[in-house]
Amino acid sequence: MKLSNKGRYAVMALADLAKFNTNKPISLRDISLRQGISLLYLEQIFLKLKKNKIVVSARGMNGGYNLNKDASEIKISEVLNAVDEKVKTIGCTKDSKKGCNGKSVKCITHNLWDELELHINDFFNKKNLGDLIKGRNENTI
Amino acid sequence: MKLSNKGRYAVMALADLAKFNTNKPISLRDISLRQGISLLYLEQIFLKLKKNKIVVSARGMNGGYNLNKDASEIKISEVLNAVDEKVKTIGCTKDSKKGCNGKSVKCITHNLWDELELHINDFFNKKNLGDLIKGRNENTI
DNA sequence: ATATACCCGACTATTTTAGTCAAGTATATT
DNA sequence: AATATACTTGACTAAAATAGTCGGGTATAT
Ligand code: FES
Ligand code: FES
Numbered sequence: 001m002k003l004s005n006k007g008r009y010a011v012m013a014l015a016d017l018a019k020f021n022t023n024k025p026i027s028l029r030d031i032s033l034r035q036g037i038s039l040l041y042l043e044q045i046f047l048k049l050k051k052n053k054i055v056v057s058a059r060g061m062n063g064g065y066n067l068n069k070d071a072s073e074i075k076i077s078e079v080l081n082a083v084d085e086k087v088k089t090i091g092c093t094k095d096s097k098k099g100c101n102g103k104s105v106k107c108i109t110h111n112l113w114d115e116l117e118l119h120i121n122d123f124f125n126k127k128n129l130g131d132l133i134k135g136r137n138e139n140t141i
Numbered sequence: 142m143k144l145s146n147k148g149r150y151a152v153m154a155l156a157d158l159a160k161f162n163t164n165k166p167i168s169l170r171d172i173s174l175r176q177g178i179s180l181l182y183l184e185q186i187f188l189k190l191k192k193n194k195i196v197v198s199a200r201g202m203n204g205g206y207n208l209n210k211d212a213s214e215i216k217i218s219e220v221l222n223a224v225d226e227k228v229k230t231i232g233c234t235k236d237s238k239k240g241c242n243g244k245s246v247k248c249i250t251h252n253l254w255d256e257l258e259l260h261i262n263d264f265f266n267k268k269n270l271g272d273l274i275k276g277r278n279e280n281t282i
Numbered sequence: 283a284t285a286t287a288c289c290c291g292a293c294t295a296t297t298t299t300a301g302t303c304a305a306g307t308a309t310a311t312t
Numbered sequence: 313a314a315t316a317t318a319c320t321t322g323a324c325t326a327a328a329a330t331a332g333t334c335g336g337g338t339a340t341a342t
Contacts, residue, residue, distance in 0.1 A: 059340060
């Protein structure tokens with residue numbers, strides 16, 4: 001089970017946005033430089049964050065992005081969903097009556113994975129961007 | 142975050158082994174048919190399970206595999222580690238002093254991912270194969 | 283005018299996962 | 313002894329997912 005760069009970058013970039021938050025928009029160029037993430041990749045990520053109303057953009061010179069609500073109101077789960085980083089532990093489709101191997105009953109491990117998925121999503125639901133800012137030590141970027 | 146087929150199959154196959162447990166070894170062919178997993182793929186998986194002392198093998202006709210200890214003593218974490226399905230949430234290497242972007246300090250999200258990794262591994266440590274057998278309903282294979 | 287910076291879709295390269303193949307060895311049964 | 317079963321091993325291939333790039337836009341402050 002791995003967390004993708006895309007998901008990690010999205011949270012990193014938003015945390016950066018929250019940390020350096022002012023009334024002025026922050027450009028992706030700045031975030032790219034501070035966090036060491038490719039600018040082009042960031043653009044792709046922020047389009048999704050914008051579509052999902054997590055950030056608002058300002059175009060043109062001195063443009064950039066700002067959080068659309070308070071950092072403490074943005075859950076990690078929300079961010080990861082926005083960039084299509086979903087948790088998927090089962091091999092079957094949730095709704096269908098078929099199991100992961102095409103049989104008509106669920107496999108013996110199905111409930112375990114279901115529980116796992118819940119366990120992980122729970123974690124993401126409980127944490128928000130604000131937690132990252134206030135809980136951080138000085139030795140981080 | 143996705144769980145791979147390999148990891149899922151490994152647990153499924155071992156649960157099958159635990160469920161149909163007798164004094165006689167159980168062949169991969171049987172597991173393959175019951176669980177709908179490719180025989181050739183199962184072979185690959187069981188070599189690793191064997192190397193990690195989770196199962197013991199019997200060669201030749203009427204051969205097959207048996208669990209190496211009681212199902213209740215085999216943790217899911219153990220199984221997943223055996224087939225190289227490790228949990229990896231951070232982008233940096235754990236020991237090095239460098240962050241995930243090559244900088245000399247950890248990024249602001251590092252602790253979050255660390256906690257997440259712990260959270261997931263905790264789950265895998267608490268569950269064992271025995272839980273799957275006793276907790277199952279009749280409507281599973 | 284011009285430079286900055288968001289916008290957008292398509293594209294490519296890399297890595298990982300999933301699964302197969304070929305050629306073997308050990309053992310029970312006939 | 314011959315045969316069929318079934319584990320053993322390493323290499324190989326195909327498919328999918330991830331990571332990241334490219335080109336050509338549009339909007340806006342200076
Ligand atoms: S994971 Fe749902 S049936 Fe196997
Ligand atoms: S994840 Fe460890 S420094 Fe970013």
